[in-house]
Every structure is written in structure tokens, then in C-alpha cells.
Amino acid sequence: MMRHKPAAVAAALAATIFWTVGTASAAPKSKPNQIKYEYVSPKDPAHQPIHDQMRQGRALEHLQELLSPLRLSYPLTLKVAGCDGAANAWYGDEVITVCYEMLADILKGAPPQDLPGGLSRADTVLGPILAVFLHETAHAVFNMLQIPVLGREEDAADQFAAYVMLRLSKDEARRTILGYAYHHAIQMPGPQVTVPIQSLSGEHSTPAQRAFNILCIAYGADKTLFADVVEKGFLPKDRAEVCAREYDDLNFAMTKLIKPHIDQRLAGKFHGTWARTVSARRANLARR
Numbered sequence: 001m002m003r004h005k006p007a008a009v010a011a012a013l014a015a016t017i018f019w020t021v022g023t024a025s026a027a028p029k030s031k032p033n034q035i036k037y038e039y040v041s042p043k044d045p046a047h048q049p050i051h052d053q054m055r056q057g058r059a060l061e062h063l064q065e066l067l068s069p070l071r072l073s074y075p076l077t078l079k080v081a082g083c084d085g086a087a088n089a090w091y092g093d094e095v096i097t098v099c100y101e102m103l104a105d106i107l108k109g110a111p112p113q114d115l116p117g118g119l120s121r122a123d124t125v126l127g128p129i130l131a132v133f134l135h136e137t138a139h140a141v142f143n144m145l146q147i148p149v150l151g152r153e154e155d156a157a158d159q160f161a162a163y164v165m166l167r168l169s170k171d172e173a174r175r176t177i178l179g180y181a182y183h184h185a186i187q188m189p190g191p192q193v194t195v196p197i198q199s200l201s202g203e204h205s206t207p208a209q210r211a212f213n214i215l216c217i218a219y220g221a222d223k224t225l226f227a228d229v230v231e232k233g234f235l236p237k238d239r240a241e242v243c244a245r246e247y248d249d250l251n252f253a254m255t256k257l258i259k260p261h262i263d264q265r266l267a268g269k270f271h272g273t274w275a276r277t278v279s280a281r282r283a284n285l286a287r288r
């Protein structure tokens with residue numbers, strides 16, 4: 001989800017001043033390590049364990065480290081907060097807010113035990129949580145860096161998230177992508193669905209489409225690592241045939257538009273950071 005774009009207006013204004021006056025002083029210089037975070041105390045006592053668990057596990061600190069290579073002109077804050085019952089997440093005014101209600105939904109949707117195919121219960125929690133933060137980060141990046149978006153921004157944000165997840169180590173990429181796809185897949189109860197026509201008019205693609213889309217990008221990126229996704233029929237063969245091209249398009253866009261805003265020296269530490277911080281969290285979740 002995405003709310004108003006005051007920063008876009010400010011940046012456009014800054015650009016205008018720059019061109020008119022001919023001085024760069026109006027626009028702050030972009031730099032890495034611009035991610036801040038905030039654990040807001042939950043309003044609903046039922047969310048206290050989620051707050052405590054995230055805090056103890058330093059979840060936002062790890063996301064901060066993961067996103068530190070992004071070069072931004074302003075700080076971007078990652079926030080978890082109570083939303084009075086709304087299971088939502090959004091970006092606005094240089095703040096990403098993820099509701100405890102949404103995190104509770106993700107936990108509720110996780111299977112009671114590990115799944116066949118090497119997917120753990122923890123993966124079905126960590127994958128969607130990472131995807132939510134990366135999806136909102138995409139909105140922030142598009143907005144703060146004035147990235148042109150062709151097509152629907154919600155789909156582009158999903159693509160951004162998938163792309164970043166695929167930059168993890170192979171094992172982590174597989175676990176987070178499949179965990180995220182599982183989260184959407186459980187919202188489609190069977191091969192036939194009946195939905196109110198209005199649900200097709202939303203700004204987001206449907207859960208089924210979002211699951212197919214991320215599986216397609218993953219399969220397009222690595223046919224071997226995600227071979228079973230097609231073999232087992234999670235991704236239909238007809239779609240699978242075009243996934244390499246879909247991934248190439250995404251790779252081209254990310255390389256052209258986003259890579260210039262990534263601090264390459266910090267990005268080099270990305271895999272190590274992730275592996276170090278997430279294995280502990282996965283072990284922790286597995287015990288529950």
C-alpha cells in the first residue's frame with residue numbers, strides 16, 4: 001500500500017530550484033546508512049508477545065542493516081505499530097509502518113509444523129514478513145528516489161521485493177520466496193475460486209496472482225533452484241515458459257533504475273549479514 005507523496009512534491013520542487021538557480025545546495029546529498037527504526041508499544045495487549053519477540057530478535061535492526069546500502073537523501077524509518085484492528089502496512093512521509101495486526105495474521109496463517117519440500121514453519125513467517133517490509137521499501141524507494149514506474153505500482157513493489165529476496169544466498173532465497181508464496185497461496189482455498197467482482201478492482205493483484213507472480217520471477221531467475229515449483233504444478237507450465245523473459249525485464253529495470261542508488265561496498269556484505277542474523281531467528285521460531 002502507498003499513501004500520498006509529499007516527498008515527491010518536495011523533490012520536484014528541489015529539482016526545479018536546482019535548474020532555475022543553478023545550485024545543488026537545495027537538494028541534500030544522498031548517502032547510505034539512512035535507515036532508522038521504531039518499535040511502537042502495542043495498543044492491544046494481545047500484540048505484546050509479537051513486539052517482544054521482534055525486539056528480542058532485533059528484527060528491525062537486522063532489516064536496517066539489510067537495507068543500509070540504499071543511498072537516500074533523507075532517513076527512512078521502519079516502524080511496527082498497532083493499527084486499531086487493521087491488518088495493514090504502508091509507506092508515507094518517509095516512514096514504513098507495518099501493523100502488529102498484519103504480523104499477527106502472518107503468524108496465524110503459518111502451518112502448525114514444517115511442510116514437505118524443505119519449507120519450515122519459520123520460513124512461512126519470515127518470508128512474508130521480509131516481503132512486506134521490502135514491498136513497502138519499494139514504495140519508499142520509488143517515491144524518495146523519483147523512480148519512474150510503468151505498470152501498476154503495487155505489482156512493481158512486489159517485483160522489487162522478489163528481486164531483493166533473490167539476491168540472498170540460494171537457500172535463503174528459496175525459503176523466503178516459497179514462504180511468501182505459501183502465505184498468499186493459503187488465501188486461495190482450491191483450484192476454483194468464486195470472488196466478488198469488486199475484489200478484482202483493487203490496486204493490488206489478487207493473492208493468487210501475487211503467489212504466481214513471485215514464483216514466476218523466482219523460476220525465471222533460477223530454473224534449477226525452483227524446478228520443483230513447476231514439476232509439482234504450483235506454477236502452471238504455460239506461465240513458466242515466459243518467466244525467464246519476465247525476470248530479464250525485471251533485472252534490466254532494477255539494474256538501470258535502482259542499482260545506481262546502491263552503495264556497492266555495503267551491498268557486498270549483504271549475504272553475510274542475512275545468514276548471520278536469520279538463522280538464529282529461524283531456530284527461535286521453530287521452537288514455538
Ligand SMILES: [Zn+2]
Binds near residue numbers: 001135136139154157
Ligand atoms: Zn503496496
